[in-house]
Amino acid sequence: MKSRENLVRLKQFQVNEKRRQLLQLDMMIAEFDRMAGELELQINAEEKKAGITDINHFAYPTFAKAARLRRDNLKNSQADLLQQKAAAESLLAEAEAELSKAELLESRDGKRSEPETPNRNVMIG
Template identity: 65%
Template sequence: MKSRNSLIRLKRFQVDEKRRQVMQIEMMIAEFERMASELDEQILAEQKRSGITDITHFAYPTFAKAAMTRRDNLMGSANDLRGQLDAAQAALSEAVEEMKKIELLEERDQLREKTAQEAAEQDALDEVAGRRSYHHAG
């Protein structure tokens, strides 16, 4: 019984840890996407300022080219993180299922113990009632 309580605490800790990992990856993806979006705005502003939108033009702004490379790298990193996020979400789901199974076993055992205790109490009451009826009948 005590070991199962320890196991339940361990599983809950593991679920919490995996939930934190999922949230951390989601926050990193959101941050990379936010930074990429800011770079997009800077690229458009630089194109507007220079009047050149053709990337192959010889006078295309160097800053805009560099910003595009950074933006593309950020989006690539965000996409890589999506793979990690899928794996982390799957690990979280698995940990939740394991925790639920152990909690259900614990609930079933507690119900079984309660039922056994109630039956023992009822047997004791029946025995007392039986003695009383025996004494009154005699």
């Protein structure tokens, strides 16, 4: 049936779109992690150069304070993305289940529409 084929194609498109969104989230999470790691290195270098690691010290480097704030913001954003990823994984699982159902219906419909072949195993005596 044509409508079943269209349904399967639609469900396949939806699954592919969910996978693409999940991949994007993974890439963003990894990028935020990389950026936070670089900031951490810069913070440590600045603290070492100043000889001050106490963020409450009056002479704590301004750059290190700003870098800490940015790093913390990246980590918060990363945590938000991880929540979005969990939701996206759930939506992907639902979309894959719907695709499986649609494929099953299509294959079942396809079997019904095939003409039956007569039994050719006739014994000649």
